[in-house]
Amino acid sequence: MASTSDIRNGLCIKFNHDIYKIVEFLHVKPGKGPAFVRTKLRSVSNGRVLDNTFSAGHKIDIVRVETQTYQFLYAEGDTYHFMNVENYEQITLQKDVLDAPGLLKEGTTVMLQINTETDLPLSIDMPTSVVLEVSYTEPGLKGNTATNATKPATVETGATVNVPLFINEGDKIKIDTASGNYMERVKE
Numbered sequence: 042m043a044s045t046s047d048i049r050n051g052l053c054i055k056f057n058h059d060i061y062k063i064v065e066f067l068h069v070k071p072g073k074g075p076a077f078v079r080t081k082l083r084s085v086s087n088g089r090v091l092d093n094t095f096s097a098g099h100k101i102d103i104v105r106v107e108t109q110t111y112q113f114l115y116a117e118g119d120t121y122h123f124m125n126v127e128n129y130e131q132i133t134l135q136k137d138v139l140d141a142p143g144l145l146k147e148g149t150t151v152m153l154q155i156n157t158e159t160d161l162p163l164s165i166d167m168p169t170s171v172v173l174e175v176s177y178t179e180p181g182l183k184g185n186t187a188t189n190a191t192k193p194a195t196v197e198t199g200a201t202v203n204v205p206l207f208i209n210e211g212d213k214i215k216i217d218t219a220s221g222n223y224m225e226r227v228k229e
Contacts, residue, residue, distance in 0.1 A: 143200030
């Protein structure tokens with residue numbers, strides 16, 4: 042058993058008969074009254090996000106987690122196939138377990154968190170950003186970089202991202218996997 046002082050981002054806990062991963066947290070000490078911890082929890086089983094407030098010193102049940110490196114192989118419908126880079130063991134996961142399945146490119150290395158008690162995968166930590174090639178977008182106009190106007194662009198994985206007007210087909214762009222937003226154009 043641990044207490045609220047052990048809460049950190051990425052920690053997996055048992056709560057309401059399910060396993061949740063802490064997405065964000067904030068320790069709050071108001072001027073009047075006891076301290077508390079405001080958290081945002083994501084269910085590992087169904088991906089639902091819930092806000093919860095724990096009072097200071099509240100006991101939480103931590104799930105022991107082991108992190109392993111896996112490589113994304115391919116997607117088949119709603120099933121995604123991954124391979125352990127150390128022992129080449131393959132596993133399949135459903136689309137709803139993944140945070141940003143549209144940004145997964147074949148060969149991408151991800152960190153998979155596995156429950157040590159049941160040996161079941163809990164969640165996947167994507168890289169902070171991915172570089173993908175734009176497969177379709179409307180033609181850009183030269184010199185159109187002064188405004189913050191955007192247009193939709195489809196990347197090689199099939200995901201749609203809003204990009205600045207100067208991006209053209211064939212350009213490689215860096216995308217933030219947490220938000221799915223365009224970061225910058227990558228020159229090679």
